[in-house]
Amino acid sequence: MMRLQASEAADETRDEIVRQATQLFTHYGYSKTNIGDIALACDMSAGNLYRYFRNKQAIGHAVVARFFDEVDACIERGMDESQCAEARVRFVITAAVEHTVRELRQAPKIVELSEMICETEEGQAVVGEHVQRNLARLTGLVREGVANREFNVNDAEAAARAVQMGTKFFHIPFALAQHGLDRVEADLAVTLDLLCAGLRGRAACQPRD
Amino acid sequence: MMRLQASEAADETRDEIVRQATQLFTHYGYSKTNIGDIALACDMSAGNLYRYFRNKQAIGHAVVARFFDEVDACIERGMDESQCAEARVRFVITAAVEHTVRELRQAPKIVELSEMICETEEGQAVVGEHVQRNLARLTGLVREGVANREFNVNDAEAAARAVQMGTKFFHIPFALAQHGLDRVEADLAVTLDLLCAGLRGRAACQPRD
DNA sequence: ATAATGAAAAATTTATAAATTATTCATTAT
DNA sequence: ATAATGAATAATTTATAAATTTTTCATTAT
Numbered sequence: 001m002m003r004l005q006a007s008e009a010a011d012e013t014r015d016e017i018v019r020q021a022t023q024l025f026t027h028y029g030y031s032k033t034n035i036g037d038i039a040l041a042c043d044m045s046a047g048n049l050y051r052y053f054r055n056k057q058a059i060g061h062a063v064v065a066r067f068f069d070e071v072d073a074c075i076e077r078g079m080d081e082s083q084c085a086e087a088r089v090r091f092v093i094t095a096a097v098e099h100t101v102r103e104l105r106q107a108p109k110i111v112e113l114s115e116m117i118c119e120t121e122e123g124q125a126v127v128g129e130h131v132q133r134n135l136a137r138l139t140g141l142v143r144e145g146v147a148n149r150e151f152n153v154n155d156a157e158a159a160a161r162a163v164q165m166g167t168k169f170f171h172i173p174f175a176l177a178q179h180g181l182d183r184v185e186a187d188l189a190v191t192l193d194l195l196c197a198g199l200r201g202r203a204a205c206q207p208r209d
Numbered sequence: 210m211m212r213l214q215a216s217e218a219a220d221e222t223r224d225e226i227v228r229q230a231t232q233l234f235t236h237y238g239y240s241k242t243n244i245g246d247i248a249l250a251c252d253m254s255a256g257n258l259y260r261y262f263r264n265k266q267a268i269g270h271a272v273v274a275r276f277f278d279e280v281d282a283c284i285e286r287g288m289d290e291s292q293c294a295e296a297r298v299r300f301v302i303t304a305a306v307e308h309t310v311r312e313l314r315q316a317p318k319i320v321e322l323s324e325m326i327c328e329t330e331e332g333q334a335v336v337g338e339h340v341q342r343n344l345a346r347l348t349g350l351v352r353e354g355v356a357n358r359e360f361n362v363n364d365a366e367a368a369a370r371a372v373q374m375g376t377k378f379f380h381i382p383f384a385l386a387q388h389g390l391d392r393v394e395a396d397l398a399v400t401l402d403l404l405c406a407g408l409r410g411r412a413a414c415q416p417r418d
Numbered sequence: 419a420t421a422a423t424g425a426a427a428a429a430t431t432t433a434t435a436a437a438t439t440a441t442t443c444a445t446t447a448t
Numbered sequence: 449a450t451a452a453t454g455a456a457t458a459a460t461t462t463a464t465a466a467a468t469t470t471t472t473c474a475t476t477a478t
Contacts, residue, residue: 035470
């Protein structure tokens with residue numbers, strides 16, 4: 001198998017492929033979109049796609065990675081450094097979930113893509129990286145909150161992980177769709193209320209016996 | 210279609226069917242177990258099963274309902290009324306999750322059953338009832354905690370819902386299996402640490418602007 | 419060199435027939 | 449009456465062939 005292209009121009013082409021694939025996946029679904037369709041939309045032959053992606057799944061992974069990058073960018077953009085740590089923790093989670101919910105509303109077919117992702121090793125790696133980045137961000141925020149006495153937790157990293165686990169349900173497209181998209185925002189709000197109360201509280205994340 | 214049997218003896222037969230079906234489903238999986246197998250295990254004809262259950266799915270629903278009943282019984286049995294509300298909240302969640310994890314370890318095939326459940330209206334009703342019962346129990350515990358000044362939340366029902374949503378991830382068999390059963394217990398513990406800290410904290414579940 | 423093609427091979431999906439399984443029901447037994 | 453059967457029918461699954469799609473690669477173009 002030939003090694004993938006790595007030049008400037010190749011990166012541009014790769015981007016275009018991901019853009020076109022995103023359109024087709026959201027419109028027709030992952031399985032109903034074939035390599036030929038993507039190639040056609042990109043004005044190239046099917047074979048040429050393999051100079052940029054190892055296979056069809058890899059395109060799916062790139063589409064999802066791009067979605068995660070958008071969520072991250074949206075969070076970076078919207079993050080208001082002047083706000084208290086709690087507001088920013090809430091924003092980080094809420095923005096990501098709302099982004100996903102919006103996506104699910106206007107393109108329910110992406111559930112299929114997210115299921116493919118779960119089934120592949122590399123797909124899980126893509127998700128894993130995003131989760132990791134998110135945890136790092138949360139940990140930073142919790143540390144800040146602890147530093148300025150807004151939060152009161154012993155182990156900032158554990159508390160951040162707790163926030164992440166306590167909202168993990170809201171990051172699973174399949175679960176959201178089943179729960180009912182309309183209930184998501186309210187349920188996330190009460191959950192964040194309690195988690196944030198925990199971050200502020202005195203005895204949170206004390207070592208257990 | 211004939212109406213289902215409703216006598217004493219019929220209930221006994223129904224129980225036996227559910228018991229045998231549970232064995233077969235956990236051993237061979239829901240799809241690989243056929244009505245004939247269940248009937249054979251019960252020493253009756255396939256046709257006769259339909260006097261006790263509307264169809265195969267209904268047997269699956271009953272198996273899951275029974276599992277939930279076991280979890281509930283286990284919780285009732287293990288619940289120590291002398292303990293503080295927090296310990297009991299933790300126990301309610303932890304016992305249920307551990308029950309599920311144990312089940313998943315010794316019978317990974319039940320994931321298939323839980324997926325069938327999600328796909329059927331009646332299956333979701335079975336889950337919904339269990340979730341409802343659980344919420345009621347949590348709400349009662351939170352109220353008790355509030356009453357004896359152990360917890361400090363405005364809206365006990367909202368706080369209970371937050372505990373439920375914040376641990377919902379840990380109740381989804383598919384999600385648990387993917388997350389890795391070995392990580393579940395530790396991750397649930399930190400999550401409960403933070404949620405319980407929230408229950409104890411001063412400003413939890415205040416009305417938002 | 420890098421980019422792209424199009425035809426060939428491999429893998430997957432769809433269509434269809436055959437076989438199995440789920441479900442109903444007329445009949446028999448208790 | 450209630451319980452159960454087993455044969456008949458309906459629905460589903462499996463097996464197989466045909467068609468499509470994915471992937472590779474030798475070749476051409478820039």
